[in-house]
Amino acid sequence: MTSRNEALFQRAQRSIPGGVNSPVRAFRSVGGTPRFLARAEGARVWDADGKEYIDYVGSWGPAIAGHAHPAIIEAVREAALKGLSFGAPTESEVDMAELICAMLPSVEMVRLVSSGTEATMSAIRLARGFTGRDAIVKFEGCYHGHADSLLVKAGSGLLTFGNPSSGGVPADFAKHTIVLDYNDLQQVEDVFKARGDEIAAIIVEPVAGNMNLIKPQPGFLEGLRRICTEYGAVLIFDEVMTGFRVGPQGVQGLYGITPDLTTLGKVIGGGMPVGAFGGRRDIMEKIAPLGSVYQAGTLSGSPVAVAAGMVSLQLTREAGFYERLTASTQRLVAGLAAAAKDAGVTFSADSVGGMFGVYFADKVPASFAQVMATDKERFNRFFHAMLEAGHYFAPSAFEAGFVSVAHGEAEIDATVAVARAVFAQLG
Ligand code: PLP
Secondary structure, three states: OOHHHHHHHHHHHHHOOHHHHHHHHHOOOOOOOOOOEEEEEEEEEEEEEOOEEEEOOOHHHHOOEOOOOHHHHHHHHHOOOOHOOOOOOOOHHHHHHHHHHHHHHOOOEEEEEEEHHHHHHHHHHHHHHHHHEEEEEEEOOOOOOOHHOOOOOOOOOOOOOOOOHHHHHHHHHHHOEEEEEOOOOOHHHHHHHHHHHHHHEEEOOOOEOOOOOOOOOOOHHHHHHHHHHHHEEEEEEOOOOOOOOOOOHHHHHHHOOOOOOOEEEEHHHHEEEEEEEEHHHHHOOOOOOOOOOOOOOOOOOOOHHHHHHHHHHHHHHOOOHHHHHHHHHHHHHHHHHHHHHHOOOOOOOEEOOOEEEEOOOOOOOOOHHHHHHHHHHHHHHHHHHHHHOOOOOOOOOOEEOOOOOOOOOOOHHHHHHHHHHHHHHHO
């Protein structure tokens, strides 16, 4: 069944560490052989054996209009014909910056980069340069890319300095990262009371999508805003995953909160490598060449990537886009939850816009600890049974899922019908 996938995986492991260029792709969490994807269109992907899947990963978010949307492909083709990269400013990047500023009221100025990691890394440097402070606060289970100071996870507990959670991160860097529990505002209050004048920024996934899907509890984001304002720290919403996916103004629009800086990625590239960070003008003016905080990129604002991103963003502005996206996602999670209930399987599910979480637990988790306590072994069996039947979910119990507007009722109902049979066998 997976003969070419297996052969490719064997071959890949000889020349690429673990056979993959980003760790989650290796299926380590769920076991088995990763599918090497050859093609994608709309709501579907095809693997190296030609097997078809309904896809709930969507390239981890960007395929919001469906894979290989004809208008995006055409824009890429047209841009490529004019040259791939110039290393000089272009009109299209001005268009893109103006569009992002128009779509996100908190963003007065924006700089384009090539990945989410670059966006968060640069936003942290900027917050440090702006405030003249070194420490930052992040939350356990939130992923902000792989810059050194953000690859620090646990050591949860008040006033505890983080320990590096990746090899190669000097303890001297990690000590500036304070790691707290998501949705625990009291910890944030306490840490700021003790050390507020040392803290440059709070960085948060305003809806967390990297420990499965976890929503902010009422008052959490509002509290972060209040504390940052009180202590002069920069509030950074990392909307690399949520930006333009949960709604037309990201999480900030949904909850009505104005961060000082926002980081974006994935979705604004429509499948091409783009990221961005932007926000308050007085902060953004600290970046070179205006200010002293250095940040640069040879391929930043790539005309081909920007062309894809512009069309992708414009598609999201079409009437009814988010209503359709949200309705499809809700249909999926309601269908899965009902099917699990009928089969007597302990299960819950949740969604925001086009993002969803499925949890083998009796209620939707609200914290990192609660996500860790879900039944991972059952998730893995569910994942493999669905995959075998042609439904491609994220290969980890700790990742969010993604729906696109190309997922119509036919696709969603087909997935739910298969899940019903799978739940019945899970026992
Ligand atoms: N921030 C968030 C919230 C993310 O989900 C990710 C990637 O998954 C990143 C940052 C890093 O983005 P990239 O993988 O483009 O470097």
